[in-house]
Structure formats: structure tokens, C-alpha cells
Amino acid sequence: QQQVKQSPQSLIVQKGGISIINCAYENTAFDYFPWYQQFPGKGPALLIAIRPDVSEKKEGRFTISFNKSAKQFSLHIMDSQPGDSATYFCAARTQAGTALIFGKGTTLSVSS
Amino acid sequence: DAGVIQSPRHEVTEMGQEVTLRCKPISGHNSLFWYRQTMMRGLELLIYFNNNVPIDDSGMPEDRFSAKMPNASFSTLKIQPSEPRDSAVYFCASSYYGASDTQYFGPGTRLTVL
Numbered sequence: 035q036q037q038v039k040q041s042p043q044s045l046i047v048q049k050g051g052i053s054i055i056n057c058a059y060e061n062t063a064f065d066y067f068p069w070y071q072q073f074p075g076k077g078p079a080l081l082i083a084i085r086p087d088v089s090e091k092k093e094g095r096f097t098i099s100f101n102k103s104a105k106q107f108s109l110h111i112m113d114s115q116p117g118d119s120a121t122y123f124c125a126a127r128t129q130a131g132t133a134l135i136f137g138k139g140t141t142l143s144v145s146s
Numbered sequence: 147d148a149g150v151i152q153s154p155r156h157e158v159t160e161m162g163q164e165v166t167l168r169c170k171p172i173s174g175h176n177s178l179f180w181y182r183q184t185m186m187r188g189l190e191l192l193i194y195f196n197n198n199v200p201i202d203d204s205g206m207p208e209d210r211f212s213a214k215m216p217n218a219s220f221s222t223l224k225i226q227p228s229e230p231r232d233s234a235v236y237f238c239a240s241s242y243y244g245a246s247d248t249q250y251f252g253p254g255t256r257l258t259v260l
Contacts, residue, residue, distance in 0.1 A: 077251030131243035136189040
């Protein structure tokens with residue numbers, strides 16, 4: 035119940051293409067769903083986040099789509115760039131002040 | 147503003163030795179989290195503190211692991227005795243719950259136990 039399942043494990047996208055990473059969860063008590071980006075040798079950093087009362091959130095080239103009934107959410111990266119090559123983690127938590135539960139991560143490679 | 151500070155950045159030790167990892171959270175933050183990252187298990191929570199009090203340590207692997215937060219600006223994660231399977235990157239993160247959900251991660255400590 036506490037798991038967040040992320041797919042695919044790895045993704046190769048051409049420069050300018052759309053990258054899509056999917057996550058699914060079971061715990062309906064989750065109320066905050068962030069995506070973190072991690073570059074090699076660095077700690078994860080918050081990229082974008084959404085709450086379940088909203089179906090979509092967009093920040094620049096990054097969009098989260100959220101489907102509450104299906105208990106799924108996804109990250110879309112439009113016009114993917116080589117600088118987007120990193121590992122992306124979806125996460126969820128039940129309430130403020132609690133720890134994040136992370137998906138296993140997706141390694142994205144954007145080829146030029 | 148300085149981010150989360152972790153030391154050391156790299157640690158190589160031999161099996162059976164004691165290892166102490168250190169973390170300084172962002173000033174003003176009242177939640178602190180210790181995570182471990184491995185290829186096999188991904189990012190997993192070890193323990194977290196709110197206002198210096200341990201809230202959930204269910205992720206601590208076993209009695210060999212212990213964590214303390216003596217004050218709002220310092221935390222340690224200790225492994226005694228260390229084993230090769232403890233080799234991983236250990237991250238500390240902090241946040242200010244009540245005002246923001248964002249957890250800010252430090253650069254991590256890469257631990258290698260030979």
C-alpha cells in the first residue's frame with residue numbers, strides 16, 4: 035500500500051521529443067505528489083509537484099498529469115533537451131511533515 | 147543561502163569499523179530525513195525527525211544503525227559495525243513543514259565498506 039510504482043526504468047528520447055514517465059500508487063491517503071530530478075553525483079532536487087485536487091500542472095516544459103480515479107500520475111517533458119538527461123523520481127506522501135515514498139526512478143537519456 | 151551540508155562526501159572503511167555520517171540542515175527547517183540510495187532498492191527512508199524528535203525509524207535496517215539529532219542544526223547517522231551491504235549513498239534532506247512541502251536534499255555521502 036505504501037509503494038509507488040514507476041515506469042519505465044529507462045528511457046531514450048530524441049532531442050525535441052516528448053518524454054513520458056508514469057507512476058501508480060495504492061494509498062488513497064497520499065495528498066502530495068512531487069517529481070524529483072537527480073543528476074549524477076548530486077542529491078535529488080524538486081522539479082514539480084501536484085496535489086490531488088488538480089488534474090494537471092504545467093511549469094515550462096514540464097507537466098504533471100494526475101488521474102485520481104486511476105491512482106496514476108505522469109511527468110511529461112516537452113521538447114526534451116540533452117540537459118534533461120538525468121534520473122527522475124516520482125514520490126508521494128500522506129501529510130506534511132512525513133517522509134516521501136519514492137518510485138524506483140527512471141533514467142532519461144536525450145540524444146542530440 | 148547554504149543548502150543541506152553533509153560530511154564526509156566520500157567514506158571508505160573496512161568491515162567492522164564504525165562510520166559516522168553528519169548532516170547540517172537548512173537553517174530554520176524543522177524536519178530532517180535520512181535516506182539511503184542503492185541500485186537495487188532505490189531511495190529508501192531510514193529515519194526522520196520533526197523538531198529534533200525521531201518520528202519514524204521503521205526504515206532503519208537493524209540495530210547497527212542509529213541516528214541522533216541533538217539540536218536543530220545537526221544530525222548524525224552512525225553504523226556500528228559496518229558491513230559491505232551498507233555500501234550506498236546516504237542522503238540527508240530537510241524541510242519546513244507547515245509552510246512548504248519541499249524537501250531539500252544534501253549532496254550525499256558515498257559509503258564504501260570493504
